[in-house]
Amino acid sequence: MSKEFPRLLIPSILALMGAGFFSMAYFVPREDFWLMLSLFSVLFAGMLAVYFLHKGSKWGWIFIVGLLIRLSLLVAIPKWSDDYARFLWDGELLKMGENPYSETPSQWLSKHPETANPYLENLYELMNSPSYFSVYPPLNQGIFYISAKVGDLGLKRGVLVLRLILILGEIGVFVLLLKLFGRFQLPVQSLILYWFNPLVIMEITGNLHFEGLVLLFLLGSLHALSKKRYSLAGGAWGLSIGMKLLPLMLVPAFFSFDKIRKSPPFWIGSAFALVLGFVWLLIDESWFQFLQSLKLYQGKFEFNASIYYLLREVGFWMKGYNIIGELTPVLSGITFMGILYFSWKRKPQNLLQLIDLWVMIYLFYLVLQPVVHPWYLIPAFGLSLFTDKKAFLIWTFAVVFSYQAYGDPNYQERPVFLFIEYTFLLLAVYWDYFSKAPKSILHTHEL
Numbered sequence: 111m112s113k114e115f116p117r118l119l120i121p122s123i124l125a126l127m128g129a130g131f132f133s134m135a136y137f138v139p140r141e142d143f144w145l146m147l148s149l150f151s152v153l154f155a156g157m158l159a160v161y162f163l164h165k166g167s168k169w170g171w172i173f174i175v176g177l178l179i180r181l182s183l184l185v186a187i188p189k190w191s192d193d194y195a196r197f198l199w200d201g202e203l204l205k206m207g208e209n210p211y212s213e214t215p216s217q218w219l220s221k222h223p224e225t226a227n228p229y230l231e232n233l234y235e236l237m238n239s240p241s242y243f244s245v246y247p248p249l250n251q252g253i254f255y256i257s258a259k260v261g262d263l264g265l266k267r268g269v270l271v272l273r274l275i276l277i278l279g280e281i282g283v284f285v286l287l288l289k290l291f292g293r294f295q296l297p298v299q300s301l302i303l304y305w306f307n308p309l310v311i312m313e314i315t316g317n318l319h320f321e322g323l324v325l326l327f328l329l330g331s332l333h334a335l336s337k338k339r340y341s342l343a344g345g346a347w348g349l350s351i352g353m354k355l356l357p358l359m360l361v362p363a364f365f366s367f368d369k370i371r372k373s374p375p376f377w378i379g380s381a382f383a384l385v386l387g388f389v390w391l392l393i394d395e396s397w398f399q400f401l402q403s404l405k406l407y408q409g410k411f412e413f414n415a416s417i418y419y420l421l422r423e424v425g426f427w428m429k430g431y432n433i434i435g436e437l438t439p440v441l442s443g444i445t446f447m448g449i450l451y452f453s454w455k456r457k458p459q460n461l462l463q464l465i466d467l468w469v470m471i472y473l474f475y476l477v478l479q480p481v482v483h484p485w486y487l488i489p490a491f492g493l494s495l496f497t498d499k500k501a502f503l504i505w506t507f508a509v510v511f512s513y514q515a516y517g518d519p520n521y522q523e524r525p526v527f528l529f530i531e532y533t534f535l536l537l538a539v540y541w542d543y544f545s546k547a548p549k550s551i552l553h554t555h556e557l
Contacts, residue, residue, distance in 0.1 A: 120163050127156045127306065128179050134308075135186040135316045143517030146190075150510045153308040161302045169298065173284055176305040180277050180315040184270060190513070191317040195236035198268045200244050200251055201258030202230060210251060211396035215240040229263045243399040248390040249352035250320060272318050279323045280314060283492065286329040290496070293336055294462060300495040309506040313485035321488040324354045328468075328489060335461060340370070341379035348383025355404075357489075359445075359475060362453035363467045410434065414482040414512040414523070416532045417441075434480065441478045448474050465496045473501060473539070484509040501538040508534035 130153045138146050164172070188194050200210040203218070206225070215234055219226055234240055246254070253275055261268030284305060291298045304310055314322040327350035334343035347364075350357040364370045391397040412418070412434065418441060425433030449471050458464040472490035476482055487509060491502040511531040515523045 120160055123156050123159050123163075124175050124306075127153055127160075128175070128182065130156070131179050131308075131311055131316075132182050134312060135183045135189070138189065140190040140513055140516040143514050146513060147510055150308050150312075151507075154507045157303065157306040157308065160306060161299060164299065164302060169288060169301070172302065172305065176284070176311075177277075177281070179306075179311060180280060183311075183315050184273055185266060186316065187266070187269060188317045190312065190516075191319070192236055192238050194269060194272065194318045195233045196239060196244070197246070197250075197254050197272060197318065198257060198261070198265070199230065199233045199237060200246065201254030201256070201261075201268070202233070202263075204251060204255040205258040209394050209396060210244045210254075211391070211399045212394050214243055227263070229265070232265065243403040245400070245403040247352050247355065247387065247400075249349065249387045250354075251390075253320075269318065273315060276314050276318060276320070276322055279326045282326045283322060283329060286326070286333055287492070287495070290329065290333060290336070293333075294496065296496060303503060304492055304495060307491070307506055309484060309509065310488055310491075313488065317485070319485040319488075320353055321485050324350050324357060325489040325492040327353060328357060328493065332461060332465065335370070340373045341375035343370075344376035344379030344381075345383040348380040348387065351384060352387025356475075356486075359449055359471060360468055362450050363458070363464060363471060366453040366456065366467070367458050367464055412480045413515070414484075414509070414528070414531075415480045416477050416482075416528070416535075418478065418480040419528065438480060441480070445475055445478050448478075462496060465493050466499070469494045469497055469499055469502065477535075482509075482512075484512060499542040501535060501542050504538040505531075505535050508532075 130149050134146065134149050134153075138149060140146065196215075199215060203210045208218070213221065215237060219230070219234060244251075253272070256275070257268045257271040260271045284301070287301050287304060288298065290296075291301065310322070313319050327346045330346035331343045331350070334340070334346060347357060347360070364376075370376050391400055412422075415422075418437065421437055421441075422432060422434065425437060452467065452470055452474065456463065456467050456470075458467050469490055472493070476486060476490070487502060487505055491506050494500075494502040508531040511527040512523075514527040515521050518524070
C-alpha cells in the first residue's frame, strides 16, 4: 500500500497544479500580490512534492502533463508583464518594412499618422516603454516578425504565435535536459524542478519571455560540446547571445577551458552565428539606437536589486541624491573583473565544472545588477540543475516577492519584501558555497 500511495497521489497533485496555473494565467493580475503569492507558493510546494514522490523511470507522462499545462495557457493575455505589446509592435513595423530600431514608438506615431492603425494605437497604449528605442536583438525581432505576419493585426493571434514558439522551445529544453542528464549520469529527477517550476511556466509560457530560448541554445551548445562538435557548439552559443546579450559574459569561462580555447571551429561557429544575428544592426545605423537603449536601461532603471540598493542608500547618505549614473559603471566594472577572476581561478577541466562556473558567473552578475526581473533567473536556474547548487532553485521561489511592487498604486518596492527575498538567497548561497564541499559529480565527466 505504501508503494502505491505516491503513484496515486502524484496525479492528484498535478491536476491541482494544472488548475492553479490556469487560474494564475487567466484570472490573477499582478496587482493582486497576496493572491499571487499564495497560489505561487502552493504551486512551488506541489512541484517539490512531485519531485520527492516520483520514483519511476518513465518520463513520457511527466512530459505530457507539463506540456498540457503549458497548452492550457495558449490564449491567455499576459497579466504579469506587458512586454508582449512591444514584441508585437516591433513585429508590426518589420512587417510594414520599417526599422524598429530607427524610431521610438512615440516618434513613429507622431511622424507616421497616416500609417498608424487602431491595432498599433492599442499596442502603444499597452506598452511600458514607448519613449525608448527597441532593446531586443535581431534574432528576437525575427520571432516578432513571424508573430505579426501570422497574427495579422490580431492581438490574441499574435500572442498565440509567440506562445507556440516559446512552447516549442520548452519542448527542446525538456529533451536536451533529459539527454544531458543521462550523458552526465546525473539524477533525471531534477527535470521535474524545471518542467513544473511556477516561475518557468508563468514567465516563459504565461508572460512570453525569451529566456527559455536562451537556455535552449546554451543546452544545445553543451550537448554539441559533449559530442565534440565544436563548430555547432559555438554556433549555438552565438545564437543564445543573439536572443539575449547576457550569455556574452561567458566568454572568459570558455577561454579558461583549454579544449575550447584552442578550438578554431568553436570560435568560427560562434563568430558566424554572431555575424548572422547582428549584421542587421548595421542597417540605417540601428546599432547606435540599440546601444543607446542598452546604456539608458543600465543607467536609469531600478528593480529588485540587492547590493546595488545598499550602495545607493550609502550614496544618498553621502551625496544626497541617487548616484545610479555613477554607481552603474562601477558595478559593471566589478562584475567584469569578478567574471575574469572566477574564470581564471576555477579553470574548468570538464563540462560539469564549466557549467558550475557558468552558474557562478550568472549569480555574481545578478546580485550586482540594478535591475533583476524574475525571468532573468531562468537560464541560470536550468544550468544549475547540473550542479549541486540550490541557490537558483530557492531564488525561483523567493523572487515572487518582487511582484509586491506591482500591487502598490505607485509601484513602490517595500524593503521588507526585498529583505525576505534576499535572505532566502543569502542563506542558499551560504549553503552552496561556504558550508560544504562540491560533490564529486563535478569531476566525473571529461569532454
